[in-house]
Amino acid sequence: MEIFKYMEKYDYEQLVICHDKTSGLKAIIGIHDTTLGPALGGTRMWNYKTEEEAIEDALRLSRGMTYKAAAAGLNLGGGKTVIWGDPKTQKSEELWRAFGRFVQSLNGRYITAADVGTVVDDMDYIRQETKHVVGVSKTLGGSGDPSPKTAYGVFRGIQACANEVWGSDDITGRVVAVQGVGKVGYYLCEYLHKAGAKLIVSDIDKEAVDRVVREFGAQAVGLDEIYGVECDIYSPNALGATINDETIPQFKCKIIAGGANNQLKEERHGDIITEKGIIYAPDYVINAGGLINVADELKGYNEERAMQSVSKIYDNIKKVFQIAKRDNIPTYKAADRMAEERIEKLGRVRNTYLG
Ligand SMILES: NC(=O)C1=CN([C@@H]2O[C@H](COP(=O)(O)OP(=O)(O)OC[C@H]3O[C@@H](n4cnc5c(N)ncnc54)[C@H](O)[C@@H]3O)[C@@H](O)[C@H]2O)C=CC1
Ligand SMILES: O=C(O)CCC(=O)C(=O)O
Structure with a gap:
């Protein structure tokens, strides 16, 4: 895949490749467009066959989030992370915390959440390293399962x-x-x-x-x-x-x-x-x-307000x-x-x- 050619064709802003040897983290954060606000999108953990497949998924999914947020009337851009690994065997506290630190390093340009292969508990570990995560548990002020x-x-x-x-x-x-x-x-x-x-x-x-x-x-x-x-x-x-x-x-x-x-x-x-x-x-x-609901956490989660926003679909x-x-x-x-x-x-x- 010719990454820059693809990024130019669909107007991507950034692709971040993250690696941590201790935890075995291999994460790719795609940030497609932040015209409307910080890029928000879940973290997908999947056992991709190849590196190329993982990069393609991060790019494709992050662009999809730009459209989803814009159509929902949210002041958010589009982003998504893919973690290359088996969600059944390769999750650990150190993996999520290493990832959380990479998210923090983006200084709010990207906000993560759950997606296929990740759950609320994983988001809670990420929260220990960054505030730029939503979809955390209700006990941490989050909204839980979307x-x-x-x-x-x-x-x-x-x-x-x-x-x-x-x-x-x-x-x-x-x-x-x-x-x-x-x-x-x-x-x-x-x-x-x-x-x-x-x-x-x-x-x-x-x-x-x-x-x-x-x-x-x-x-x-x-x-x-x-x-x-x-x-x-x-x-x-x-x-x-x-x-x-x-x-x-x-x-x-x-x-x-x-x-x-x-x-x-x-x-x-x-x-x-x-x-x-x-x-x-x-x-x-x-x-x-799900997106509208987790986005409400950025204002201090209020379930009634979130439901009213979801209703506008x-x-x-x-x-x-x-x-x-x-x-x-x-x-x-x-x-x-x-x-x-x-x-x-x-x-x-x-x-x-x-x-
Ligand atoms: N959970 C959420 O908040 C959101 C989910 N989605 C999408 O909604 C869809 C469902 O998501 P979830 O309910 O969270 O996943 P889930 O894994 O809980 O449910 C999917 C269900 O589909 C069944 N299934 C798989 N292959 C099937 C087939 N060939 N025929 C009939 N059933 C089949 C599975 O057994 C499972 O019960 C997915 O496409 C997901 O990407 C989109 C936005 C948010
Ligand atoms: O609902 C979530 O947890 C995050 C939003 C998202 O990534 C999506 O809607 O695909």
Whole structure:
């Protein structure tokens, strides 16, 4: 990979490679854009096959955070860390503290949080070395597990989609096919059930499926069956890339709205579902609840205020639909445009010399 060429193409600011021999830390911090504020994004710990794969992930994910924060209306830029290592065997206090010191050395340009392979306890170790970490435990003044807030944001986004398609937020009796009933999927099912929706679910984890069947009267289906079930809404909450050439012909839904990251396998799949008449809630707009929630810690965490901010995902999704109609483009492009317009306009405003 030609790193500078890639950074130039997508306008990256900084890539920081961190190494600590004692703990075996190999971390790559990507800082994409800080026009709106300090770069905030989680730390992913993953056993990458190659160094190149890890660098590519840090770059790709940090750019995604710029868009997520901008579309959420936050005064934050985009960053992300990847730690090259096995989260099951290579975590230690010294690793997190070594990493925390590297974060501190950036002096607030980058604020870290949890992501795939990292949990609240890891953030608590990082906190011992730097204040530039969020998603720490409630006992340390943090907000703990972000999943319930992410699920609430997805639920609000689903209401906005329902309003767009059926003219009302009411989803009583609507059938929602929920793929993945892990942390986000479980809490989402709870919100949907309380709102009167009927649930069809799938997950590779049988216990997770049994729980939502038992607690919310969901109907369980096979892993490949979920795409083709008769439903109003398909809600992906497991893996990415489930909107693809194989699944699109099977969809019978009117809406696709879920918490999973990177739902479109390729951008063109966003065009195809639009042509098919399916309303798509862009992933990084609808799943920003976790980010909005941890960002509240920067003001001194207040759960009520955080929930009110997450609730605004409803308005953000509506804004995406307006831009899509205004410019006659698919919603995934409208989301990018919304984020880019905000960065561009505020970037210009913030250029004013203040003395
Ligand atoms: N946890 C959070 O606050 C946020 C999560 N996300 C995204 O939401 C998605 C879910 O995240 P979590 O709930 O935290 O993860 P999780 O690991 O708790 O849940 C994912 C679930 O998907 C299931 N799964 C895996 N492959 C599957 C398949 N082929 N078919 C059906 N189910 C399958 C797993 O068994 C698991 O129960 C991920 O894409 C994540 O990146 C995005 C923003 C924030
Ligand atoms: O929710 C978090 O813990 C941090 C935000 C983040 O990295 C994300 O939304 O991908």
